[in-house]
Amino acid sequence: xxKIWNNTLDEGLIHLQLENGINLYYYPKKGFTKKYAIFSTxxxxxxxxxxxxxxxxxxxxxxxxxxxxxxxxxxxxxRNIFERFAKYGADVNAYTNFDQxxxxxxxxxxxxxxxxxxxxxxxxxxxTDENIEKEKGIIGQEIQMYRDNPRWRVxxxxxxxxxxxxxxxxxIAGTIDSISEIFKEDLLLAYNxxxxxxxxxxxxxxxxxxxxxxxxxxxxxRGFPADTVIPxxxxxxxPSIVRKNFIEDYMSxxxxxxxxxxxxxxxGKSGKASVKKDIVTNMLLDVLLSESSEFYQDVYSQGLxxxxxxxxxxxxxxxxxxxxxxxxxxxxxxxQLVIELMSNKMSLLSEDAFLRVKKKExxxxxxxxxxxxxxxxxxxxxxxQGFYLMDYLDLLSETTFEDLLERFERHxxxxxxxLSVIWPEGMVK
Amino acid sequence: xxAGRSGKVELKSNxxxxxxxxxxxxxxxxxxxxxxxxxxFIRPLDKAEVTMNALLPMVLERxxxxxxxxLLMERKLEELYGASLDLGSSKRGERQLIKASIExxxxxxxxxxxxxxxxxxxxKGVLFDPVxxxxxxxxxxxxxEKRILISRIRSRINDKRNYAISRCIEEMCxxxxxxxxxxxxxxxxxxxxxxxxxxxxxxxxxxSPIEIFFVGNLHGLELDQLIPAELYNRRDILLIPRExxxxxxxxxxxxxxxxxxxxxxxxxxxxxSIPYEHEHYNGLLVGNELLGGxxxxxxxxxxxxxxxxxxxxxxxxxxxxxxxxADAGILFSNYKQALDLILxxxxxxxxxxxxxxxxxxxxxxxxxxxxxxxxxNQMISEFFLGKVISNDERSLEDMLSELGKTDRNKVIIAMxxxxxxxxxxxxxxxxxxxxENLE
Numbered sequence: 001x002x003k004i005w006n007n008t009l010d011e012g013l014i015h016l017q018l019e020n021g022i023n024l025y026y027y028p029k030k031g032f033t034k035k036y037a038i039f040s041t042x043x044x045x046x047x048x049x050x051x052x053x054x055x056x057x058x059x060x061x062x063x064x065x066x067x068x069x070x071x072x073x074x075x076x077x078x079r080n081i082f083e084r085f086a087k088y089g090a091d092v093n094a095y096t097n098f099d100q101x102x103x104x105x106x107x108x109x110x111x112x113x114x115x116x117x118x119x120x121x122x123x124x125x126x127x128t129d130e131n132i133e134k135e136k137g138i139i140g141q142e143i144q145m146y147r148d149n150p151r152w153r154v155x156x157x158x159x160x161x162x163x164x165x166x167x168x169x170x171x172i173a174g175t176i177d178s179i180s181e182i183f184k185e186d187l188l189l190a191y192n193x194x195x196x197x198x199x200x201x202x203x204x205x206x207x208x209x210x211x212x213x214x215x216x217x218x219x220x221x222r223g224f225p226a227d228t229v230i231p232x233x234x235x236x237x238x239p240s241i242v243r244k245n246f247i248e249d250y251m252s253x254x255x256x257x258x259x260x261x262x263x264x265x266x267x268g269k270s271g272k273a274s275v276k277k278d279i280v281t282n283m284l285l286d287v288l289l290s291e292s293s294e295f296y297q298d299v300y301s302q303g304l305x306x307x308x309x310x311x312x313x314x315x316x317x318x319x320x321x322x323x324x325x326x327x328x329x330x331x332x333x334x335x336q337l338v339i340e341l342m343s344n345k346m347s348l349l350s351e352d353a354f355l356r357v358k359k360k361e362x363x364x365x366x367x368x369x370x371x372x373x374x375x376x377x378x379x380x381x382x383x384x385q386g387f388y389l390m391d392y393l394d395l396l397s398e399t400t401f402e403d404l405l406e407r408f409e410r411h412x413x414x415x416x417x418x419l420s421v422i423w424p425e426g427m428v429k
Numbered sequence: 430x431x432a433g434r435s436g437k438v439e440l441k442s443n444x445x446x447x448x449x450x451x452x453x454x455x456x457x458x459x460x461x462x463x464x465x466x467x468x469x470f471i472r473p474l475d476k477a478e479v480t481m482n483a484l485l486p487m488v489l490e491r492x493x494x495x496x497x498x499x500l501l502m503e504r505k506l507e508e509l510y511g512a513s514l515d516l517g518s519s520k521r522g523e524r525q526l527i528k529a530s531i532e533x534x535x536x537x538x539x540x541x542x543x544x545x546x547x548x549x550x551x552x553k554g555v556l557f558d559p560v561x562x563x564x565x566x567x568x569x570x571x572x573x574e575k576r577i578l579i580s581r582i583r584s585r586i587n588d589k590r591n592y593a594i595s596r597c598i599e600e601m602c603x604x605x606x607x608x609x610x611x612x613x614x615x616x617x618x619x620x621x622x623x624x625x626x627x628x629x630x631x632x633x634x635x636x637s638p639i640e641i642f643f644v645g646n647l648h649g650l651e652l653d654q655l656i657p658a659e660l661y662n663r664r665d666i667l668l669i670p671r672e673x674x675x676x677x678x679x680x681x682x683x684x685x686x687x688x689x690x691x692x693x694x695x696x697x698x699x700x701x702s703i704p705y706e707h708e709h710y711n712g713l714l715v716g717n718e719l720l721g722g723x724x725x726x727x728x729x730x731x732x733x734x735x736x737x738x739x740x741x742x743x744x745x746x747x748x749x750x751x752x753x754x755a756d757a758g759i760l761f762s763n764y765k766q767a768l769d770l771i772l773x774x775x776x777x778x779x780x781x782x783x784x785x786x787x788x789x790x791x792x793x794x795x796x797x798x799x800x801x802x803x804x805x806n807q808m809i810s811e812f813f814l815g816k817v818i819s820n821d822e823r824s825l826e827d828m829l830s831e832l833g834k835t836d837r838n839k840v841i842i843a844m845x846x847x848x849x850x851x852x853x854x855x856x857x858x859x860x861x862x863x864x865e866n867l868e
Contacts, residue, residue, distance in 0.1 A: 008538065009462075031460050034801040080734065082724035087786070089793035091723070108800040109793070137737030144692035145740055145758050148589050252689045254583035292503035300499075306577045327580070356507040363510025363534040366462040370806065425689055 006390040009369065013379070013390060016214055020221040021197030022119070025383075026213055027205045027375055035111040035206030036372040038104040039122050040380050043194035045172040046098045046318070050193065050231040058234050061190055062181045063167075064139070064174020067096040069187050071135050073103070075126045081117075090114040098168055099316055100384055106372070112212050115204070116220035123222050125191050127184050136179055143173050150253040150422045158259035158323065158420035161247040165236035168319045197221075199230045203379045205372040235318050240265040241416055248421045256423050258331035260338055263416040264313075264320030271386035272395065274317055280399055280407045281313035283361060285322060287353045287404070288341060294348070295341055304328050304337075316385065322411065335419045342412040349408060351401045361396055440803055440825050442642075442813050447653055450666035451639045454813050457647055462538055464645030465806040466549060467530040468556060468655070469814060470637040473669050474523045474606045480578075480613025481621055481629045482525050486516035487574040488566055488626060489529070493554035505551060509544050510534040514551065520611035521818060522749025523672045527633065529556055532806070535646055545650050557634075557657045565623035566630075575618050582612050586688070589855060590741070593694035594754060597853035600684045601698040607672065607750050634660065636667045640817055642810040672749045674704050682851040687858045693761045694855040697771055699753040701846045705819060711835040712843025713753075716778055717746040718791035719840070721755050725790050727774040727783070732757055738767050748819070753847060761857050768852065778844040781837060788837055796829055 005012035016024045048061040074081040074094075085092035090107035092114075103122050107114050146152045156171055163169040173179070204213055242263050269277055289295055289311040299305050309326035328334050341348070368374040379389045443455045472482055496502035506512045512533035519526050533548040560567055586592050595610065602608030639660075643652055703709050721728035721744025732742035744755040755775075759767045777783065802808045802825070816822070823831075 032804050034804045080730075082729070083790075086723065086725035086790045086794060089790075089797045091794075091797065106801070108797050134737050138733055138740055141692060141738075141758055141760070142740035144760075145590075147691040150587055253587050254585070255580055290503070292500065292507050294500065297498070297500045301573065303573065303576055306580060327584070356504060359509075359539075360507040360511030363463075363512065363539065366510070366534045366538050367513075367532065370461045370463060372804065 004388055004390050006393065008393065009390075011369065011390075013388065014210060016210070018214065018218060018221070020218065021224060021226065022217060022221055023197070023201045024214065024217055025201065025203045025379065026208065026210055027203065027379065028207065029205055029372055029375070030207050032207050032372060033108045034106050034372050035108065035204075035208060036104065036106045036376050037115050037118055037202065037204045038102050038376045038380055039118055039200065039202045040100050040102040040384075041195050041200045042099065042384050043101055043190065043199065044097050044099040045170065046167045046235075047194070047233045048167065049234040049236070051234050053229050053231055059189070059231075061186050062174065063170050063178040064172070065182055065186055065190050066101050067173045068135065068139060068179060068182050069190055070094045070096045070101050070103075071139060072127055072132065072187060073122055073125055075128075075131050076121065077126050081121045084117055085114060088114045088117070092118075096172055098172065100380065102377075102380060104376070111206065111208065112216040115213065115216040119202070119217050120220040122195070123220070125188070127187055129184055132182070132184055132187070139173060139179055140176055143171070143176055143179070146171070146173065150251045150257050153249060153251060154257045154259050154420050154422045155323075155325075157247045157249060157422075158261045158418055159321070161244045161418045161420060162242045162261050162263050162321060163319070164239055164243045166238045166319050167235070193231050196224050196228045196230060198228070201380065201383050203376045203383075205376045205379075238319070240414070242418050245417065246419050248423060250423050250425045253422055253424050255327045256329065256331050256421055257327050258325065258334065259418075259420040260324040260335055261418040261420070262322040262324075262412060263414075263418075264315050264322070264411065265414045265416055266410050267315065267318055267320050270317045272391075274315075274385050275382060275387045275392075276395055276399065276403075277320075277407070278313060278315065279361070279396060280403045281322060281411060283354065283357050283399065284404050284407055284411070285311040285313060285324075286357045286360070287349060289324060290357075292353070292356065295337075299334065299337060304330060304334055331419065331421045339415075339417070342415070349404060354401045354404055358396065358399065362393065365392060365396065440809065440812070447656055448661045449663055450637075451641070451656060451660065451663075452817070453641045453652055454643070455647070455652070456642070456644045456809055456813070458644065459646050461535070461645055461806050463532050463534050463806070464545065464643070465530060465532045465810060466552060466652070466655075467528060467642045467810045468552070469640045469642075470527040470633050471640065471669060471818070472525040472527065472633065472637055473667065474520060474525045474609050476609055476614075478629060479525060479609055479611070480617040481626060482527055482633070483518045483611070483613045484571075484574060484578050484618070484621060485626060485630055485633070486518055486527055486529065487578060488570055489555055489559055490514070490516045491567075491570045491574070492560060493551075494558045494560055495554045496551070497560055502551070502555075505547075509548055509551075510539045510541065512544070512548050512551075514555065516555070518611065520609075522747075523606040524669055524818065525611070527637075536648065537646070545648055549650065549652070549655060553655050553657075559630075561627060565627050568623040571621070571623045571626060575621060578612065579615050579618050582610070582615050582618075585610075585612075589688075589690055589692070589694055590756070590758065593696045593853060593855045594756060596684070596686065596855075597696040597698050597754060597851055598752075600682050600853060601752070601851035602750075605673065605675070635663055636665055638666060638669070640814055642813060644806040644809050674702060674751050675700070676702060681849075684851065685854045685856055687856050689858050690855065691857075692758045693764060693857065694756065694758055695764065695767055695771075696754060696756040696853040697768070697849060698851040698853070699755070699775070699847045700850050701751040701753065701843065703751055703843055703846055705748050705751070709839060709843050711832050712839035712841075713751065713847075714746060714795060714832070715788065715791050715835050716840045716844040716847070717744055717753050718795055719778055719783055719787060720744045720753070720774055722791060723794055725787065725794070727777060728755060728757070728771060731774060732767060732770055736766070736770065738763050738770070742771075764854060772849070775844070775847060775849075779841065779847070781841045783837075783840075785837065788840065792832060792835060795832060799825060799829060
């Protein structure tokens with residue numbers, strides 16, 4: 001047992017490595033009624049290509065495999081998993097993103113039974129040709145729903161213009177075509193390679209007892225061969241330049257929507273360095289573009305943007321991008337203004353602004369800790385990057401104005417950017 | 430319901446009448462790492478003022494006498510450890526709420542002892558001390574925010590599921606206050622200027638019921654200071670009537686709209702004659718949960734899991750109007766099949782074709798989400814506001830205990846009052862078929 005504690009917050013994590021190989025972390029949240037557990041594997045939509053352990057060849061699964069598998073783990077020979085959770089009064093859900101698949105539930109009651117069920121169903125797939133075919137109709141409608149979402153489309157168009165080969169350019173759920181090619185063998189292959197306890201983590205948050213948590217997990221977990229080697233994920237070579245600078249499309253939307261993307265030409269970091277880059281880049285974007293910036297207020301007063309305007313960085317060790325997003329009658333003009341801002345050579349970066357934004361980040365992180373979902377989801381995300389949420393405040397206070405200046409130079413000087421626009425249908429530009 | 434529960438929910442608010450129509454509700458707790466102060470002005474939902482009420486918080490947020498520009502205000506908020514200031518309007522039944530809130534990290538963690546007082550003063554300035562020139566808001570700000578409001582009204586079509594829901598309500602409740610769109614109307618935006626908006630602002634200050642909520646650690650803060658002296662002598666406080674539940678007023682509309690979309694959105698609007706004050710209302714609450722409340726509901730199990738017709742298929746109950754809306758996103762060609770299947774599910778509930786276990790699950794699910802209210806400062810504020818609006822003096826435990834007594838018979842009685850009113854379908858444009866979309 002290991003305790004990872006933050007004394008300022010007087011909150012932290014207790015880690016247990018269970019005999020069956022599961023990494024269990026418990027974050028006590030005294031006085032909270034809601035209890036939350038999230039069981040995740042480091043296998044997301046970006047990981048459909050990997051290197052076969054036996055012969056070193058690259059295996060490519062259809063796009064959307066990770067998400068399809070997420071749907072299918074809810075099958076059970078006897079009784080639907082949703083119903084079994086519902087019986088305990090627990091809300092169960094799951095999500096797949098670029099880097100992970102997570103299964104989770106929250107409840108105020110019957111927590112330990114629900115926890116056993118979570119571990120049990122994720123560790124016992126029940127896949128039949130028939131139930132896989134049935135799911136294609138449901139996932140098909142999920143894909144169509146996203147197709148009709150202009151914000152989703154403008155985002156993925158931006159990624160597809162930015163990346164030549166990296167799978168982050170592909171939609172997480174795949175396409176109607178790609179899911180039609182997903183069969184039982186594909187799902188089982190993905191499951192057997194990536195759902196091994198050594199590739200997974202379980203976080204539990206709430207007012208609970210550690211012994212009973214461990215007991216519930218042990219009771220439900222089945223054995224996995226200890227010598228399993230998780231395959232090496234394969235990413236095709238990705239040039240540091242963007243594929244193209246401009247991409248556009250038409251949809252039924254009220255106003256043109258835009259995403260301006262800056263490609264991270266400096267990936268490859270992991271652990272603390274990667275999280276620090278994330279923090280510094282987001283602070284940088286806040287200083288330059290948030291509501292407290294002259295740029296924002298100026299462009300807002302000109303009527304070029306509205307309060308939907310915002311900017312954020314997201315990235316992992318193998319990809320990353322800053323996104324500047326909003327709606328505007330003249331997105332090309334906004335793009336031009338952003339480019340001018342970024343070529344201004346730091347004249348707009350002041351230490352005052354940096355200190356203000358740093359305070360803001362600290363306060364917002366503290367407010368996040370009010371929510372068990374925020375805690376558990378961020379614990380998971382940071383864990384897969386090799387970092388503990390508890391150390392976030394310390395890392396934040398370590399950042400300096402010099403970090404910001406250096407990051408500005410690295411990230412924005414290359415000018416590798418993309419403008420993605422969704423125009424309202426029938427609009428004449 | 431379960432003896433093994435760890436600790437009872439403690440949810441108490443200290444309600445203080447500051448003056449006629451102004452109440453301060455304090456929930457003291459050190460559970461959260463931040464403090465939340467919310468001020469609600471309650472208005473009747475009325476076509477004549479809905480647009481101005483939607484615009485007002487947008488203009489107020491542009492600055493106060495102490496922080497006359499948005500830039501200065503945003504920078505002050507950052508100094509206060511990222512305090513978040515939030516102003517907006519929303520629709521609750523046939524009321525319109527103008528809400529302003531500020532949340533700040535507790536000084537225990539930031540060691541900034543002044544932040545609470547400063548946050549409260551900032552909110553006070555925004556609400557009660559705006560920049561006024563000759564009895565008018567600054568017309569430059571008003572004009573800018575008018576453009577933004579128009580664009581927000583138009584952007585309703587961007588989220589197709591919510592668009593379909595709001596269009597269904599609009600059609601179903603034509604001629605009722607509830608049919609009014611919460612952000613107002615484009616044609617009413619043009620006529621507003623700084624002077625007109627200021628008059629409405631004064632009207633709101635002097636006549637609205639005002640409900641203030643604080644959730645967090647007081648640290649000796651004096652919250653009654655928030656309200657300026659002139660508001661202590663108000664007369665003519667509005668009495669806002671309860672919503673009308675129409676009887677035998679079924680419009681039986683069948684509305685179809687075409688748009689260039691890949692997925693059809695089907696929304697069914699049902700009405701019940703049981704108001705929320707009635708003892709049978711819990712039957713309706715549980716009936717709706719059984720119909721489309723979650724993954725164990727009849728709609729989820731049939732429309733999605735059995736027939737693979739949809740990714741989402743669910744229903745919601747609009748408390749103040751006793752309206753149930755059931756919706757699903759489907760292939761255009763599955764319209765008839767999905768419609769019949771949803772109607773079948775309603776019929777099953779009316780005839781008592783549901784298991785005792787599903788009944789228990791539905792009740793438990795409502796209980797579970799009600800219990801988690803105590804874990805969120807926003808939801809605590811909302812919970813107490815909801816009690817005030819619906820004149821409900823029961824505690825959460827009382828409510829849950831009444832819910833627990835809802836048996837099969839009560840669900841059947843309640844569901845028996847549910848009748849279909851409006852079918853709304855967002856269809857693809859002519860010439861677009863599913864096959865084409867499926868490529």
